[in-house]
Amino acid sequence: MRDVSVLTHAPAGIHPSEGRDAAGALHGGSTTVQRQETSSRFAGEGLTFDDVLLVPRYSPVHPKDTSVASLLTRRIALPIPFVAAAMDTVTESHMAITMAREGGIGIIHKNMAAHHQAEEVDRVKRSESGMIAEPVTVAPGATLREAIRLTERSGITGLPVVEDGGRLVGILTHRDLQFESDLERQVREVMTHEGLITAPVGTSLGEAERILHQHRIEKLPIVDAHGELRGLITVKDIRQRRQFPNACKDEQGRLRVGAAIGAAPRDVERARGLVEAGVDVLVVDTAHGHSQGVLDAVARIREQFPDVQLIAGNVATREGAAALVERGVDAVKVGIGPGSICTTRVVTGVGVPQLTAVLDAVEGAAGQVPVIADGGIKYSGDVVKALAAGAHAVMMGSMLAGTEESPGQAFLLEGRRFKTVR
Incomplete structure (x- = not known):
């Protein structure tokens, strides 16, 4: 433990204004209370942050090397x-x-x-996340109004579209939605499904970044051999990993x-x-x-x-x-x-x-x-x-x-x- 130097002292105890006789009894009006040992009545001296300063000592460490x-x-x-x-x-x-x-x-x-x-x-x-293992999804039969409500509640801008318990059939992005005025249309009518870019399970973040850049897309669904959605990698996540290299994250990159x-x-x-x-x-x-x-x-x-x-x-x-x-x-x-x-x-x-x-x-x-x-x-x-x-x-x-x-x-x-x- 490093040393602390006392700058000022907190009061060690209570100092009553009543008189005290030679025997140590405190007198308050007509009542006399026998003095108890301070150690039995008080926990002792207490210090707060304003009461101390640290003593400067020699340091071989440069500020840039500090952790x-x-x-x-x-x-x-x-x-x-x-x-x-x-x-x-x-x-x-x-x-x-x-x-x-x-x-x-x-x-x-x-x-x-x-x-x-x-x-x-x-x-x-x-x-x-490094890869979103359980991305928020929407069904192709849902309305655009429901999809928008889901994106707002989740704080995201796009949704993979899945059916039959997880098979990826398309993706709904903010570009698909921005010019739509009829919010009662179904997701399958406006989602991107032709030429959908995906990557297999096990794709590294480096490879995912290359695919995202090559195809000028922002979201890359990760699918297994049966076409079922297993994750999602986004440009936003890759960018933030670079912007915040010291972020506090769990084992999954969240x-x-x-x-x-x-x-x-x-x-x-x-x-x-x-x-x-x-x-x-x-x-x-x-x-x-x-x-x-x-x-x-x-x-x-x-x-x-x-x-x-x-x-x-x-x-x-x-x-x-x-x-x-x-x-x-x-x-x-x-x-x-x-x-x-x-x-x-x-x-x-x-x-x-x-x-x-x-x-x-x-x-x-x-x-x-x-x-x-x-x-x-x-x-x-x-x-x-x-x-x-x-x-x-x-x-x-x-x-x-x-x-x-x-x-x-x-x-x-x-x-x-x-x-x-x-």
Whole structure:
């Protein structure tokens, strides 16, 4: 662990204004309360990001050779250690796609219907891929209106046309649709079917790019020996692989995405829909992760979905982190009330200064799983301090809430554009 140097000190305890006699008793009016040992009443000194600076030391590493790659969970690597928070004014599919392209990851919030959250996950997973293994398709007997609705819902511009359970008979692109005014016509009437360009299963991306360029087409269906559709390679996916070489992707070349769930028993069904949609990591997202309800939720999710990566939190102590690790989580999320808009500490009087919480959680995790510092990031230097304290990644909310990619409502105030965050 790298050293941190204390710049200023947080108060070590409470200093009452009442008088104190020689025996150490505190006097408040007519009531006398015997003084207890500070160590038994207070956890001790706590430090937050503003309380420390890192000591500069000799470095043989040139900036251009620096890597900030880290881990999100036991099995998920992050090219950059940034996570978009599961807040309804921060992370939906647009934010998650952008974060993953840049090397981070977004956690889709849970303040929506379960099926809607699963659709958001699916939108991220389908946004780009080396090869789309299960492309969205349309039947030749469907109307153009139905096809357009399908493209809008899926965020795509073209549809392979299949019949008899998967046999490719054509492709419907935006060029086929752009001049059509009668949306009740059937897809088979306007789709491209003569001279349809396809490629066999096993075609490499390099060969696919050559075929796409040779025939000046944007989509290349992959078919087997029986003419059944097995995948789809697009110019967009190839272009984005070049534009975002450090994107956070799964083994199939799809962008990674996470989703938040609660700790109630009913959240198992929400989790099931998310797993079916292809979510990479589930996050049991609560204000108090060191509770029996959360520990039970982790056990339920782990039993139902043993292969899914699972993060749980939030905790702020070494005991809380150790308890979650013992239940089988793949990463621990740390932070009780450090967020700029979080009222937990004010309303409940509960919390631990974030830097101390991270240090303690790292000790509790004992190197078995990554630790994610959630909240309190106001400046880029706070990220550095969190990583120096042992965190593998930082989760940010308000830092991202004002971006174009966030779903927060935009408004003008005195000629300046703002976005809501909560």
